[in-house]
Amino acid sequence: MARNVVASTCTECLVHCGTLIHLEDGKVVKISGNPASPTSEGAVCIKGVQGPMANLDSPTRILHPMRRAGARGEGKWDRIGWDEAFAQIAERIGDVKTKHGGKAVAGAAATFTQSRGTATRLLLRAIGSPNFMINQDMCHGGRSTAGLLTGFGGSAGSELAKSRTILVVGKSPSESDIVEWVHIQAAKAAGATIIVIDPRRTHISRIADIWMTPKVGTDAVLALSMIDVMLRESLYDRAFVDEWCVGLDALRERASRYPPEIAAAISGVPADDIVRAARLFATQTPGSMVLGHGIDAHEAAVSTSVAFFSLLALTGNIDRAGSNRAGKALPGYKGGFGHFVQAPAFRIAPDLQDQILGGAQYPLWTGNESWTQTCHNPAVLQAIETGVPYPVRAMYVSGTNIACTYPDHDATVAALKSLDLLVVASDQMTPTGELADFFLPKTTLLEEEEVLIGQAEPCLEITQQIYAPRGKAKPDVEIVAGLYAALKARGLVDFEVFPWKNNEEFNRYVLKDTGVSLEELREKTFIKIPYGYEDYRKSGFKTPSGKFELAPQRLRDIGFDPLPDYRPEAAATDDEAYDLVLLTGVRTMALHHSRYLNHRWTRRVKTAPELTIHPTTAARHTVTTGDWVWVQTPESDNRALLRVKVSEDVPESIAATGMGWWYPELPGPHHGAATFNIGRAMAYGPHFDPVSGSPARSRNTRCKIVAADPAEIAPLLEHLTQADTKTGAAVATAPVFRDRTKPTAA
Numbered sequence: 001m002a003r004n005v006v007a008s009t010c011t012e013c014l015v016h017c018g019t020l021i022h023l024e025d026g027k028v029v030k031i032s033g034n035p036a037s038p039t040s041e042g043a044v045c046i047k048g049v050q051g052p053m054a055n056l057d058s059p060t061r062i063l064h065p066m067r068r069a070g071a072r073g074e075g076k077w078d079r080i081g082w083d084e085a086f087a088q089i090a091e092r093i094g095d096v097k098t099k100h101g102g103k104a105v106a107g108a109a110a111t112f113t114q115s116r117g118t119a120t121r122l123l124l125r126a127i128g129s130p131n132f133m134i135n136q137d138m139c140h141g142g143r144s145t146a147g148l149l150t151g152f153g154g155s156a157g158s159e160l161a162k163s164r165t166i167l168v169v170g171k172s173p174s175e176s177d178i179v180e181w182v183h184i185q186a187a188k189a190a191g192a193t194i195i196v197i198d199p200r201r202t203h204i205s206r207i208a209d210i211w212m213t214p215k216v217g218t219d220a221v222l223a224l225s226m227i228d229v230m231l232r233e234s235l236y237d238r239a240f241v242d243e244w245c246v247g248l249d250a251l252r253e254r255a256s257r258y259p260p261e262i263a264a265a266i267s268g269v270p271a272d273d274i275v276r277a278a279r280l281f282a283t284q285t286p287g288s289m290v291l292g293h294g295i296d297a298h299e300a301a302v303s304t305s306v307a308f309f310s311l312l313a314l315t316g317n318i319d320r321a322g323s324n325r326a327g328k329a330l331p332g333y334k335g336g337f338g339h340f341v342q343a344p345a346f347r348i349a350p351d352l353q354d355q356i357l358g359g360a361q362y363p364l365w366t367g368n369e370s371w372t373q374t375c376h377n378p379a380v381l382q383a384i385e386t387g388v389p390y391p392v393r394a395m396y397v398s399g400t401n402i403a404c405t406y407p408d409h410d411a412t413v414a415a416l417k418s419l420d421l422l423v424v425a426s427d428q429m430t431p432t433g434e435l436a437d438f439f440l441p442k443t444t445l446l447e448e449e450e451v452l453i454g455q456a457e458p459c460l461e462i463t464q465q466i467y468a469p470r471g472k473a474k475p476d477v478e479i480v481a482g483l484y485a486a487l488k489a490r491g492l493v494d495f496e497v498f499p500w501k502n503n504e505e506f507n508r509y510v511l512k513d514t515g516v517s518l519e520e521l522r523e524k525t526f527i528k529i530p531y532g533y534e535d536y537r538k539s540g541f542k543t544p545s546g547k548f549e550l551a552p553q554r555l556r557d558i559g560f561d562p563l564p565d566y567r568p569e570a571a572a573t574d575d576e577a578y579d580l581v582l583l584t585g586v587r588t589m590a591l592h593h594s595r596y597l598n599h600r601w602t603r604r605v606k607t608a609p610e611l612t613i614h615p616t617t618a619a620r621h622t623v624t625t626g627d628w629v630w631v632q633t634p635e636s637d638n639r640a641l642l643r644v645k646v647s648e649d650v651p652e653s654i655a656a657t658g659m660g661w662w663y664p665e666l667p668g669p670h671h672g673a674a675t676f677n678i679g680r681a682m683a684y685g686p687h688f689d690p691v692s693g694s695p696a697r698s699r700n701t702r703c704k705i706v707a708a709d710p711a712e713i714a715p716l717l718e719h720l721t722q723a724d725t726k727t728g729a730a731v732a733t734a735p736v737f738r739d740r741t742k743p744t745a746a
């Protein structure tokens, strides 16, 4: 038997761990962590070990292009050839374009590797549409916009291990980023102080020296109060601030409104903790900060992140060893978000770009100067529904399962169903794919080569292609190349922005000016990018003043208060029945949003969408672990069915759940997403961060829970007691796994 091991990079999530792919006679038998990887140093998670092989031969995998045969969502398909698919899709895009203009075609991608997002964006630009949607408004909108405004939004990556103080705000790295988690644990072992701000008990809060549990949505107050303490006690890094920051006096005045006693009254965090945290973070340097999802998607998301980034600046923890690092570039590298967004060769006419949906309300999110230049997603859904400000009649959805992962399942599904044309590219059938006119089969991780750049430790990386594509599956670049050629043959391409035919050409383009050949990268798998610190000394900060802006000029320019502040969130409802704060989207190691529910291994550990509530809450509602409850929010008339888990990890005021749940084995088109997905009970609006447009109720709102009538829901749960032919999961008899959120007995 021939055995060999190929070093590769995992792209099952954005952490990009280095992996070792073990082969026997050319067949993958195991995936493990690669200790030589500068990014992950051997770390790997269950998704990376199990996911690639399970995706490859999943029973829900689609291996041929398909055209809808019955009514939309009826599940009747004709298998067709690629040429036929490309020609017919191009025809129908042509119809929409002729009738309504190119911008009536929108496209969506999400958490993408480089090629997937780029291919979708450029396909749209080719036909004159600026309407590219990503999920970042829900994801990183507040933090990335704050980084753009202040001039610095860097994360610490491997510097964490060298930090003496680490402040973790609204993030649970043990579930969502194992590389960060490994580095934080290393720092802790070396004596670093860990400060955590999170209302929920997590692995990181368990190792924290100070754990602050604020009321949800009050984090800005804590940051401003820490700033107040640092400035009043002159603990800040005067040399850095004098030379590199503007706006100190204004910030000092603003922060003085939130002395620790006032901050304590608003947030519920003891004043002593705030003072102690401020002193430690200011004096025990170098320090770093990890900002997570918990402070994004609030009405004051941008303001809150500006306040936390300001704490970094005041302490000089910017681009130094052991602090948050600036993104490091590999000279000549033609990838990453910025290149394909900004490079003149890939732009469309400025007057077209200016018509992007949501552009008028959120220029810092959508406009020419923004980081993403992507739509405000609710504006696209509205344009589909109402034709205002102009119609959107076709969509190309690649690598996102929006029927499960956008808030408001019903509105999203209604919008998708009403389109003249919906094309979905994905490796697996999903509730989104079920609604398509054309389903285009995508390769999985082991079947394609992808060049990447990672920042956990600045590094050029490659995902190695191990297998030829299964069936007729193609990588995203090739799918788009085929569509582009068919559109071009019909005279529908206005902007020549897609010169590549396949992944290899694309990857060679990305590398061509770096001095690293594709062959060299294939051989080495990763190449560290040499880097230094304090890049701002060479290039300044990318702000109008060239300095770190504590009161960002760009906010002032568009009529906003430039200083960070605390804004109490508008009350979701006065109805006392909504007695809990609902946190959604809490990450768990075995899932990636809506992915992996079709895999046997996942379903052994995750059998149902969980709603974690405190014992007191459970007693009040007379429910206990394992009971099913209907969850409703004030923003929607619909409800979702979740299973209770009673735990003291959440305070009495909170109910916490994940997101995106569906059961692939249940009948289409929704496969249970219209029952078990918390998105069914949520809405996109009505509250948005005024700067970034982040939907404030997509991750936290209020909810009421009602115990479900066992007789009523029994038919909905039948499938859970049967061995399932699609996932192989006999859930009721599945082994019970140790709950890793509980400490093991000594």
Ligand SMILES: Nc1nc2c(c(=O)[nH]1)N[C@H]1C(S)=C(S)[C@@H](COP(=O)(O)OP(=O)(O)OC[C@H]3O[C@@H](n4cnc5c(=O)[nH]c(N)nc54)[C@H](O)[C@@H]3O)O[C@H]1N2
Binding pocket: 013, 111, 139, 140, 169, 170, 171, 172, 173, 175, 176, 177, 197, 198, 199, 200, 202, 214, 215, 216, 217, 218, 219, 291, 292, 293, 294, 295, 583, 584, 585, 586, 587, 588, 589, 590, 591, 592, 593, 700
């Ligand atoms: N295993 C796994 N990993 C993932 C993902 C996945 O689906 N699965 N998804 C990836 C993606 S796209 C993302 S965006 C990230 C998200 O990953 P994280 O940023 O870690 O997001 P969450 O897991 O939602 O954790 C957010 C934390 O914020 C806390 N929180 C909630 N509200 C507040 C608040 O008002 N203030 C404070 N201070 N804390 C609050 C919650 O209790 C929770 O512990 O994970 C990435 N990594």
Ligand SMILES: Nc1nc2c(c(=O)[nH]1)N[C@H]1C(S)=C(S)[C@@H](COP(=O)(O)OP(=O)(O)OC[C@H]3O[C@@H](n4cnc5c(=O)[nH]c(N)nc54)[C@H](O)[C@@H]3O)O[C@H]1N2
Binding pocket: 109, 110, 111, 116, 135, 138, 139, 140, 398, 399, 400, 401, 402, 405, 406, 407, 425, 426, 427, 428, 430, 442, 443, 476, 584, 585, 586, 592, 593, 594, 595, 658, 659, 660, 678, 679, 682, 698, 699
């Ligand atoms: N209520 C609530 N909703 C949320 C969140 C929350 O916290 N709460 N979090 C939000 C966040 S942060 C995010 S990032 C989004 C995530 O939202 P999504 O990106 O929609 O989440 P995934 O479930 O990861 O869906 C990815 C889909 O792409 C397919 N796919 C995987 N790889 C490829 C590929 O290479 N090419 C193609 N064409 N397809 C591929 C997968 O099979 C899967 O169907 O969800 C958001 N939604």
Ligand code: SF4
Binding pocket: 010, 011, 012, 013, 014, 015, 016, 017, 043, 044, 045, 046, 047, 048, 049, 177, 178
């Ligand atoms: S954390 Fe897991 S899924 Fe993400 S890259 Fe690493 S091994 Fe892959």
Ligand SMILES: [Mo]
Binding pocket: 111, 138, 139, 140
């Ligand atoms: Mo995300």
